[in-house]
Amino acid sequence: MILTPQQSRNRHTYAVGKGIISPGKVCTMCGIKQSQIVRGAMIEHHEDYQKPLETITLCCSCHQKLHIHRSRVSRILSRG
Ligand SMILES: [Zn+2]
Ligand SMILES: [Zn+2]
Numbered sequence: 001m002i003l004t005p006q007q008s009r010n011r012h013t014y015a016v017g018k019g020i021i022s023p024g025k026v027c028t029m030c031g032i033k034q035s036q037i038v039r040g041a042m043i044e045h046h047e048d049y050q051k052p053l054e055t056i057t058l059c060c061s062c063h064q065k066l067h068i069h070r071s072r073v074s075r076i077l078s079r080g
């Protein structure tokens with residue numbers, strides 16, 4: 001069975017709620033702490049949606065950057 005991004009996120013949220021895993025408190029990319037973030041919250045980014053419990057903790061801006069970069073890369077790749 002292949003997990004959709006939504007299902008993967010649901011499993012992650014469930015595991016956090018059950019205390020199986022604990023969400024990160026520091027951004028992996030820039031090192032900002034949750035307490036230092038003014039706007040938004042920490043985001044658990046899924047590198048692989050088939051591994052719902054394996055996430056990378058990022059702040060909002062780093063998460064955005066990562067996805068913008070990703071979409072650019074895939075656009076270049078699809079162009080050949
Ligand atoms: Zn960051
Ligand atoms: Zn993400």
